[in-house]
Amino acid sequence: MEVNDTLIAQLSNLARLEFSEDERAGIREDLQRMITFVEKLGELDTSNVAPLLHMTSDVNVLREDEVKPVITREEGLQNAPSANDQYFKVPKVIKK
Secondary structure (H helix, E strand, O other): OOOOHHHHHHHHHHOOOOOOHHHHHHHHHHHHHHHHHHHHHOOOOOOOOOOOOOOOOOOOOOOOOOOOOOOOHHHHHOOOOOEOOOOEOOOOOOOO
16 A cells, blocks of 8 residues: 555544644655555464454453441541531532
8 A cells, every 4th residue: 555645635634633744754654664564464374373352361350359347428428518418518510
């Protein structure tokens, strides 16, 4: 695949970016190197390689559930600047 000015213009339009001529030349070279690399990977024989479904063989590595002490609702609300008997009171931030 050839990277030309039309392709760079389309990509810059989609990304909503503006480039100077020097930047376009650098981008053209970088994109061409990337595309060449990907095309080179296509030459590899992968017929005997199993598809990789997961990056690791670990399954559901989770911590054990532990019962920990909790505070009561009253203890949680006692230092609140504003609260009723059940909830924290906060200033209204959404206006109708």
